[in-house]
Amino acid sequence: MESTEEYVSRVKAGDGESFRPIVEIYQQQIYVYCCRMLGCKQDAQDAVQDILFKAYTKLDLYESRATFSSWLYKIAYHHCLNMLRKRHIRDRVYRLFKPATFTESAEQNLDRQWFSPPLEYALSRLSVEERSILILRVFEEEPFAEIADILGKSTDAVKKKYTRLKQKVIRLIAEKEGEKGCNTKESLVKMKL
Known part of the structure; x- marks a missing residue:
């Protein structure tokens, strides 16, 4: 079995298909991290796609001085941080127009019980x-x-x-x-x- 670093080297050399095993290795870990950070499964699913896409497009910036997983978690951390900031602003605006009329959906209820x-x-x-x-x-x-x-x-x-x-x-x-x-x-x- 090849290491993540070998897959990364291949992707950097132009073999885009070598990113697929990287996704398979890290997708679930990043999803769980995003679920816990964002508190919402749907937001976490969206975030994982964005994070992995960002990692693929920015892979040339990755240097092996840090582990690939810490580099990927760093991307995930900043992405979740931005999503939480946007959510906070959106919620504040929403409350201005719809004060105290919010009811929790079934999905939000399940997410709350995570x-x-x-x-x-x-x-x-x-x-x-x-x-x-x-x-x-x-x-x-x-x-x-x-x-x-x-x-x-x-x-x-x-x-x-x-x-x-x-x-x-x-x-x-x-x-x-x-x-x-x-x-x-x-x-x-x-x-x-």
């Missing part, structure tokens, strides 16, 4: 950068050096932020559990934190 209520609550209280660090470290199990490269920060800064982030998430989950009597002692995040 995580346990306490974890969903905790994730919603995190900044985009904090959410990305948590997702990359806990769910994607990326090393700190990769996360630092993706976010454009130093490894030490990411480690410190993650240490503070763990306490924040545990506090937010406990806050939500106490609010409605929820009990998620078996929560994936709590076990991995």
